[in-house]
Amino acid sequence: MNMTHPPDWRRPLILGVGGTTRPGSSTEKALRIALDSAADAGAETIALVGEDLDFPMYAPHHPERTAKAARFIGLVAACQGLVIASPGYHGIVSGLVKKALDHVEDLRDSPLPYLENRAVGCIACAAGWQATGSTLVSLRSVVHALRGWPTPLGGAINTAQPDSGLDAGARAQLQTIGRQVVHFARATGALAALTSEAGQVHEARAG
Template identity: 50%
Template sequence: MTATRPLIVGLGGTVRPGSSTERALAFSLRAAEAAGAETRLLGGEFLTRLPVFDPRPGEPDPAQRELADVVRAAQGVIVATPGYHGSMSGIVKNALDTLELTRDDPAPYFQGKPVGVIVTADGWQAAGTTLMAVRSIIHALRGWPTPFGAALNAQLGLFDEAGDCREAKDAWQLSTVAEQVLDFARMKASTP
């Protein structure tokens, strides 16, 4: 990483290819790229390959190692999840649990990293409760949740066929998450 091109990792999606959640995450990563970041997407397809995290000693699976290594290399992270029954999806939570592999690192989990949050849900109540749940987990993982988190109502048909937001307010939310993660990453990089 150079000071001008921080690596921002997008982590999230669902088991369904082309889900609203993964499209929202990809949109946010494009905004980060347009602002000068290098990005990497670990979407639904990747997350479904992760075995259920087992804390017992043993050799991690290659996908688990990849996740840990990518997060270690990142200067910022954006987590995107659907809101299922008032909280995050199982595959996203499993990915966050897998970061236990970094427990003994000098900077474990999300320590020192800004973490943006995107939630898509079939209604505002689920979006709000999920946003709060994810922020609590980011705190537990020693990350810095960005001041703004995007909460999108997936019932409204968020994206067109080109992957652009149908509503300007949704594009603003996703871009704001990316901008805040990138701004925090650059501030951290400039601090000795």
Template identity: 35%
Template sequence: MKLVALVGSLQKESKSTKGLRVAAEAARQAGAEVIEWSLREQPLPIYDPESEKSGENVEAFIKAMSEADGFLIASPEYHNGPSGVLKNALDFVGYNQFAGKPVGLVAAAGGPIATNTLGQLATILRSLHGYVIPQQGSIGYGDAFNEDGSFQNPKMQERFEKIGTDVVALVKGLRG
């Protein structure tokens, strides 16, 4: 089973990336191969629907998303919504990549919670026929991480690990 962990932040060590990595490690421990796609490390051009879906990183991105059995997606919250770079990346893919596949969502806010971003991402991914799992992760400005990348708050650690394991469990369940 293969999952793509899509990092929708351009910051080197963003909280959304750290939270996503907690979920991704739990998914690995549950038996998934997790491929991290960082839009900082592997950027995509601005999506143009009249242009061919080719160019630097575009074909590899579409291939990785197409081959995935499920997804973990993270975004910082900018102006009460997902990052532009993440929305741009999602414009390159569609039903062919997401239909019938589980998706776990993580977001980090500059304030206490990132529910607007999580809600908007859930709407986008449901419109692509992805199965957004109920457990979502919101990282607030007060949440902190240990040096090893785990959350300082054990309840947050458990919540984000559950996102990873729930995606794996749903992939297995859908496979029969």
């Protein structure tokens, strides 16, 4: 993927982030269902899960970053939308996911700081509706604080239910989230392209 070229809003890059340190967790499965839906809608997708997010705690006074952390930051900067999936650890976002999102602070001085102008699909998985709901609310709050746009639909997956909560209804919910992220990315990309084109026409006429 060449990050030096302007993004193609017709085929936006959607970054998936989350899961747990256990490969194939319910949270990772939920994330991949949403990403598959985004791909079916025409997006390019990349998933960073589990070991991909295993880097040190964020330390703003130490600018050095591991290869994994640098890759994460670079992909966040390059993407046009995200899907973030977290397990509910004691009713809130897991440390693995929160630690990764803390590194978005490195983008504070970027042309699009933090998660600005990006749609973010939020998914929470927990063994019970109480923890699922509180985790989803905390994740959406983090996305708001990072200037992202949570999609209208959030994913609440109760892993205490049969098939780890990933029944037909849950899958439909996750697929909708994937499509919503892509639709928003295309809409904002098209608007940016039109704005740029209008600015160029204005400059040409003025010149």
